[in-house]
Amino acid sequence: MTAPASPSPGRGARRPHHPLASEARHGSAPWAALAVFVALAVTMASKAKWWQGSWNEAQFTLHTAATLLGGPLAAAIGCRHGGRERRARMDGLRDSAVRSPLAQFAVSVLPVTVAVALGYALAAAGTLLATWPYTSAGRPRVLLLVGDALFLAAATAGAVVVGRLVRWRPAAVVLAGLTYVALALPDYHGSAVRFLSPAVNGGVGEALPVWWQPLAMAGWAGGVAVAAVLAYAARRPSHRCFALLPLAVALSAAVLLVQAGGRAWQHDPAAGRQVCDDSTPRVCVNALDQGLLPQVSRALSGVTGRLAGVRNAAVRFEDLPRATRPDEAQLPQLFLGQSVVRGELTDPERFAWEAAAGMTSRRLDVCGDADLARFGRIDDAVRDWLASNGYSERRRAYWARAARESGDGRRIASVEADARAFGHLASMDDERRRDWLSRYFASVGSCDARKVPQL
Known part of the structure; x- marks a missing residue:
């Protein structure tokens, strides 16, 4: 007697979605991208006549909006997203899952982090397209755009950790306010430590960051965020030592930024002709x-x-x-x-x-x-x-x-x-x-x- 054939899925059967895809489509990610894009787009549009016609002014205005507005917004989005599993009482389910805590955290945080960076990228693309017809000299600084996107991604990822740890509903709003203070307040301080804030600039208009400054700032902010993620999501306490590597990168970038100070910006050579x-x-x-x-x-x-x-x-x-x-x-x-x-x-x-x-x-x-x-x-x-x-x-x-x-x-x-x-x-x-x-x-x-x- 022959054994019955095992059932096979029909041709029209759908394969299960990867968790990352589900998070990206049905989680907080779409709303995060929309919120960041709308906030930056409205801000840039309201000041359009002050920057259209100059690559330097356009990118300086966009950079200021991305840090002082986008930074607190990304922190609020990340913090609220981080507390989602706790509010949905999914902590026990997460603990019983086969995947490691770091893999589970990555599945949760990557879609919203990428979404925030994508919202910024769309606003940046609109800004550059809007100023391109009216410019006559210079070029956009790609590394400055990359640095701002990485900063927003780091702010989101770090805030997710805060949301996981702090059991308080208004935590997202409070963290957004504290983020704004941390970004804006150093600009009023005279010491070189102020150059650790992504919102602080060496000048406006004709002053541009040297090529490595956005990368160093991304290393500083990103290193701190990655260290926080590894320290939080490590499977065992002994694994938390892996957080020391990104922390060392962050500290090295911080030392470089502080020692360079205002020398990290230089005047556009075209401004002298x-x-x-x-x-x-x-x-x-x-x-x-x-x-x-x-x-x-x-x-x-x-x-x-x-x-x-x-x-x-x-x-x-x-x-x-x-x-x-x-x-x-x-x-x-x-x-x-x-x-x-x-x-x-x-x-x-x-x-x-x-x-x-x-x-x-x-x-x-x-x-x-x-x-x-x-x-x-x-x-x-x-x-x-x-x-x-x-x-x-x-x-x-x-x-x-x-x-x-x-x-x-x-x-x-x-x-x-x-x-x-x-x-x-x-x-x-x-x-x-x-x-x-x-x-x-x-x-x-x-x-x-x-x-x-x-x-």
């Missing part, structure tokens, strides 16, 4: 903003055109992080979110007026208040004539109207005198005005009334 057009005087912008040069040149075309043939004027508008030389004029600063938004000058007429004002300003450390007041009318007339645009006209009209409405006779007389000085300069023929302006610019660095030509 500028690109110029071929106008007279030349218009130069910082190499980080070279894509704005055509717009800046057009905005200042009226000023440079009126300076044609004028002697003693500046030979260039410069845009470098240093004091101007005697033959240079300071270009108005190209601030993201203010004078520049998404690769466009927000107010070209005001920009030109500010450039003209920079050429006609006398230094307070050379001239006293009395001298500045004495020559102010002449300087203002030259500035407004060089600009000669709608912004300049609106300013003069505003001050004239304000003087009339005030009823102050002295103020009205002052505004009328300003208008006569401007009209006198504007009514000169070209050759006489060029000669007068040449003598004027020769006197800009002086407060000697004998050298300043009158109007």
Whole structure:
């Protein structure tokens, strides 16, 4: 008599899901990824005009959001996830399982840790894509992105351990608050220990971390998290000595970060260069903003055109992080979110007026208040004539109207005198005005009334 054939699964039978897959699909992981992505995406979108157009500013803003916002959020997510088995009364089931405690912990923690890093990665990708159309120089720093992702993963894994150990429902909220304090408070401390906080930077904008700084920070935060995981999930107390290796890595990275201090950041080499057009005087912008040069040149075309043939004027508008030389004029600063938004000058007429004002300003450390007041009318007339645009006209009209409405006779007389000085300069023929302006610019660095030509 033949034995009955053993039942075999049909072709349509499904194989059981791996525990990691089940955790990733049905556990806290999807919600963790969504929470991190939404928090960072909303924060970055609300500040978009302040970073779009610069790789450095975009990554600095993203890094700040990832540490000061993402760090506490990852800690709260990890802590709440860590207490899930205890709240579900699964401790006994875990203890009776065949897998080792470390394998069980890995199955529980890996999906949510990867999900938090994935949420950050999606927000980072959106940030880079949003700023890419408006940048003209530089490149994204990949290691900085990797370092932030590893920090968030480490914060999540370490918080899971806290959630497993602390039997208190508000633990996740409290841990998030403590994480924020631990990240933000060192920035107000003067010692080199503050550089152990991932949120502390050596500078903003032009200052960038050296290539190894994000890796050292990841080694510091990740080493502490892995040591905590190994110490918690070891099968036997004697196995906890394995936590010493990642702890040694963390301490080595910490020593490197503290000893390097501010030297772990360096100025972007491009910030020390500028690109110029071929106008007279030349218009130069910082190499980080070279894509704005055509717009800046057009905005200042009226000023440079009126300076044609004028002697003693500046030979260039410069845009470098240093004091101007005697033959240079300071270009108005190209601030993201203010004078520049998404690769466009927000107010070209005001920009030109500010450039003209920079050429006609006398230094307070050379001239006293009395001298500045004495020559102010002449300087203002030259500035407004060089600009000669709608912004300049609106300013003069505003001050004239304000003087009339005030009823102050002295103020009205002052505004009328300003208008006569401007009209006198504007009514000169070209050759006489060029000669007068040449003598004027020769006197800009002086407060000697004998050298300043009158109007």
